[in-house]
Amino acid sequence: MTLNKQDIGRLLAKQGILIAFIVFMIGFALANQRFIAIDNIAGVIRSSAILGVMALGVTFVVIGGNLDLSVGSMMSFSTIVVLDLHDKIGPALAIPAMFALTLCLGAFIGFLVGYLKLNSLIVTLGMLSAIHGLTLTWSGGKNMDIADKAGTWFSVFGQDRIMGIPVPILIFALLAAVLTLLLSKTPFGRKVYAVGGNGQAATFSGIPRARVVFYTYLISAFCVAVAGLLQASRSLGSQNTVGQGLELEVLAAVILGGASLLGGSGTVFKTVIGVLILGFIQNGLLLVGLDFYVQYIVTWAIIILAVWLDVAAKRGRLWSPIA
Amino acid sequence: MTDQTPVLRLEGIVKTFPGVRALDGVSFDVRPGEVHALMGENGAGKSTLMKVLGGIHAPNEGQIFVGDEAVTMTSPKHAKAKGVVFIHQELSLADELTVAENIFLGELPLKGFGRVDWGKLYDDTNAILKTLNVGFDAKTRVGDLSIANQQMVEIGRALTVSPRAVIFDEPTASLTDSEKVVLFQVIAGLQEKGVGIIYISHRMEEIFKITDRISVLRDGQYRGTLLTAETNEDDVTKLMIGRSLDLSRSEATHELGDVALEVRGLACGSLFEDVSFKLHKGEVLGFYGLVGAGRTEIAETIFGLRTPSAGTILLNGEEVRITSPIDAVQRGISLVPEDRKDQGLVLGMNCRDNMTLPQVDDLTAGPFVSDGAEIAIFDQYRDKLDIRTPGWRQTVGNLSGGNQQKIVIGKWLSMRPNVLIVDEPTRGIDVGSKSEIHNLIRDLASQGYAVIVISSEMPEVLRVSDRIVAMFNGRIMRDFTAEEVTEDNLIQAISGISEKVA
Known part of the structure; x- marks a missing residue:
């Protein structure tokens, strides 16, 4: 069977991201041998881990039919809080305290979106700003640093290796595995798909829609807390704006992985793929000698491309005269 | 011409x-x-x-x-x-x-x-x-x-x-x-x-x-x-x-059981009021009336989607308060809703997952959903309802209207409900599937299920019901047995022409 124009359109719409990714990778590999060196690949995965952990949580929110644009500023909050408390109450107490505070933020968003049924875009956009203000209030606007950087065990999460593998990668992998099971194997996971796929039908099936949405935001906040821990542990000091802009990269990774912004589809594994695609493309751009700033433009272009292909896959062709 | x-x-x-x-x-x-x-x-x-x-x-x-x-x-x-x-x-x-x-x-x-x-x-x-x-x-x-x-x-x-x-x-x-x-x-x-x-x-x-x-x-x-x-x-x-249909009413004679559901003086704001009826096991109770007569709203109230402003609901003789669909599902009330695409199914999900959705919490092995238990339920109801699909992995949105409706019916039947409410069971589906669904409803009654059928189509109500409740403007106008109902007196009742008969 020969490929006609329509078939090519359908193939592009369905597998476009993967095809684009392969083309990018081949191009980068040809342009710079270092791109496919083992240590470079490990480095990319390692530096993607923080973004990846956040994307795992947002995957639940997006499949549940909502958005979470607050994760970037929430991650700044977690990082600043755990660093500040580290010197005040010690790392053993600082970590659970930071998790508790971050989960409170997630619960608040979950309450507004789930139980009060407010639009998630507005709520989380507002929380992006509000949490940023909260972080600055907490820190007084100053950078936060651990006083005794050499003498704390707190650095294990961000800097150590276990059996030669960097701890952030291990944590990312472990969390991805646990959340895969939660999403694909448990009744709760099934309900997330149902609520995002058709909320009304979920209600008519006796599923507590508000509670399910609430939990997706708790999971997202938990992942943000883990990301904040990794970030703080890696740098042992931080600006107030460390997570700024990450919300869009996270969303890009989730959509790249193939989760629909309309809810009801996507998987944890696909999100991991999306995270890696984003990481490798950004790394490749640097290695071919482009300015760091170019990655902002490319990331944006990738988001647009991904959304376009998502819509195109639904209607079976790249362009349609009817909306 | x-x-x-x-x-x-x-x-x-x-x-x-x-x-x-x-x-x-x-x-x-x-x-x-x-x-x-x-x-x-x-x-x-x-x-x-x-x-x-x-x-x-x-x-x-x-x-x-x-x-x-x-x-x-x-x-x-x-x-x-x-x-x-x-x-x-x-x-x-x-x-x-x-x-x-x-x-x-x-x-x-x-x-x-x-x-x-x-x-x-x-x-x-x-x-x-x-x-x-x-x-x-x-x-x-x-x-x-x-x-x-x-x-x-x-x-x-x-x-x-x-x-x-x-x-x-x-x-x-x-x-x-x-x-x-x-x-x-x-x-x-x-x-x-x-x-x-x-x-x-x-x-x-x-x-x-x-x-x-x-x-x-x-x-x-x-x-x-x-x-x-x-x-x-x-x-x-x-x-x-390519074949002919048996459109006659299958007169399987079976004994009515105990009262499964009794509703006394139920009201919900201006939607309906003073609604009382009894539904026995083994009985199909038809609700007939014009759109807006309050039939669907009664079903939604019994299913916990609306809060009644007055009246009581008794299940198996015991008074119950149903405040949400979760309550209703736990008490064995099933509702096959009016709009299968918006209310009945998650169209992007596969056949099996749709069918087991209301009971997914109970189909577990340890913390995880048991594939085997789910597939067993799907297979059982696929055979029982003659659902034509290539397999359980098929996305529900790709099935024909009749098969989609059977998935929704299977979803609620597999809950083994005390009371099964079916709202517009054959809306928008073809004649072949329609008559299969009618026969299925009759079969369910003879197996002892208590069924309420809400329909805007008179032939449908006449064909499947043992008794018919005629509604007009939020009130029950008359309660007919299958023997006394005719098209004429039914039309009179739902147009508000005949006097209310208590």
Whole structure:
């Protein structure tokens, strides 16, 4: 069977991201041998881990039919809080305290979106700003640093290796595995798909829609807390704006992985793929000698491309005269 | 009317998609002033044929003639310019705009500098509305109109040109009986002007009431055209599905059991009040009434989707308070909702997951959902309900309407409910599946299930129910047994003509 124009359109719409990714990778590999060196690949995965952990949580929110644009500023909050408390109450107490505070933020968003049924875009956009203000209030606007950087065990999460593998990668992998099971194997996971796929039908099936949405935001906040821990542990000091802009990269990774912004589809594994695609493309751009700033433009272009292909896959062709 | 050139003629239309021959040599014609029914099961090719007529799909072979002229339609707009217009099943109106703006959408009359000529717009619109004999004017906001009146606006759209052929696609799907009468008058008016009508519907009563000829499609093939006056439902059905249906009421005699559900003086705001009835095990209780009579709202209240303002609900003799669907599911009440696509199914999910959704919490092995338990339930109800699907992994959205409905029924039946409420069990599904679902409901009753069937279709209620509750305006007007009910006294009861009988 020969490929006609329509078939090519359908193939592009369905597998476009993967095809684009392969083309990018081949191009980068040809342009710079270092791109496919083992240590470079490990480095990319390692530096993607923080973004990846956040994307795992947002995957639940997006499949549940909502958005979470607050994760970037929430991650700044977690990082600043755990660093500040580290010197005040010690790392053993600082970590659970930071998790508790971050989960409170997630619960608040979950309450507004789930139980009060407010639009998630507005709520989380507002929380992006509000949490940023909260972080600055907490820190007084100053950078936060651990006083005794050499003498704390707190650095294990961000800097150590276990059996030669960097701890952030291990944590990312472990969390991805646990959340895969939660999403694909448990009744709760099934309900997330149902609520995002058709909320009304979920209600008519006796599923507590508000509670399910609430939990997706708790999971997202938990992942943000883990990301904040990794970030703080890696740098042992931080600006107030460390997570700024990450919300869009996270969303890009989730959509790249193939989760629909309309809810009801996507998987944890696909999100991991999306995270890696984003990481490798950004790394490749640097290695071919482009300015760091170019990655902002490319990331944006990738988001647009991904959304376009998502819509195109639904209607079976790249362009349609009817909306 | 005899021996005139047909307004629309199709000759040997073939349309193929990769792997499918959706239309395979379809030929028929529509004469001026004729109402020509187009019938066929879901998937028989009716919609594809309409898309070919409307220029959305180009036929691979064959020719369309409008009058004497051979035409290849390129877009719905082109078709309209040629005098072939469509009244779609799903209304495509802008709620926030006025009737006039909707009717002339995309072709508003203009005066200098691209300004809209409002005076002409309203005059032209009112002229059209006058021929439709409706009770609203050009400046009414469409969102404020009833569904029936919105349909009139849709028809008004067709009349901005002088149409030669008008195609109605399931026009009565959401109309009440009295609204249908108005629609049929409009169709008769078009007929008098010599317009040819293609009328697509599953409803035999309507077909036999208003059409002159019936053309039938099956599996994309043209099966023949019958003169309505010289045929009957059975012949048409045979042509459509290749076999005849047993439409008689299966009179399986079985004993009624205890009272499964009793409702006393139930009320919900202004929606309905003073609703009392008893439902026994092994009994099918039909709820019949016009749209808006409060039938669906009663079901939703029993299912915990609405909070009653008065009254009590007793399950197996015990008073219960049901405040959410979660409560209802736990107490063994199942509701097959009115709208299967919006309320019944998650269309993007597979067949099995949809079916087990309400009980997924109970189908676990440790913390995880047990694949085996789920598949066992799916297989059992696929066989029991004869659901035709390639397998449980099939996305529900890809199934036919009848099979989708069976998935929803299976979903609630597999809960082994104390009370099964089925709201509009056969809306929008073809005659073959319809009769299977009717037989299924009768079977359930003989197995001892307590079933409530809510329907707007009188033949359906008459066929499946042991008792029928007639509702009018939020009140129960009368409670009939199967023996005492007739079409006449049922119509009287739901129109509020007969006195309320306690």
